[in-house]
Amino acid sequence: MVFPNFDRMDWFVGGYDYDKIDNPRKFQNEFESFKSRVGKHTPWFDALSSKNQWDLLFLWKKKKYFAKENKNQVSLRKFLYEMRKKRKFFVSKQKLRESALNNLFN
Numbered sequence: 001m002v003f004p005n006f007d008r009m010d011w012f013v014g015g016y017d018y019d020k021i022d023n024p025r026k027f028q029n030e031f032e033s034f035k036s037r038v039g040k041h042t043p044w045f046d047a048l049s050s051k052n053q054w055d056l057l058f059l060w061k062k063k064k065y066f067a068k069e070n071k072n073q074v075s076l077r078k079f080l081y082e083m084r085k086k087r088k089f090f091v092s093k094q095k096l097r098e099s100a101l102n103n104l105f106n
Contacts, residue, residue, distance in 0.1 A: 031057055041080045047091040047099035056083060 034057045038045045045053060060079060067074035083089050091099075 030061075034060065037076060038080065039077070041084070043096055043100040043103055044084060044091055046103065047095040048089060052089055056089065059083070 031054065035045065035053075045056070048056070060076070063079060064074055
């Protein structure tokens with residue numbers, strides 16, 4: 001798997017300033033934790049490009065932050081379901097099948 005360059009995080013389209021990252025390993029650990037929590041959406045998540053996987057993580061973090069600020073509840077399951085419908089995170093059926101088979105055999 002290809003990881004983003006932690007020296008420059010300008011590939012993420014968001015409101016955060018990532019010019020200086022104190023602990024890049026923290027982001028890697030968050031990504032691995034997020035990946036394990038995806039659940040039944042694992043084949044879809046694995047079929048995404050690495051950039052889209054990281055974008056999904058940061059979108060989830062942003063949604064969680066604003067929900068906490070507004071004292072609302074947020075569900076990862078509902079969030080993933082919404083993101084699967086978006087064009088940016090579309091995965092063809094062929095890639096989805098290949099990913100599901102790779103998960104079964106590996």
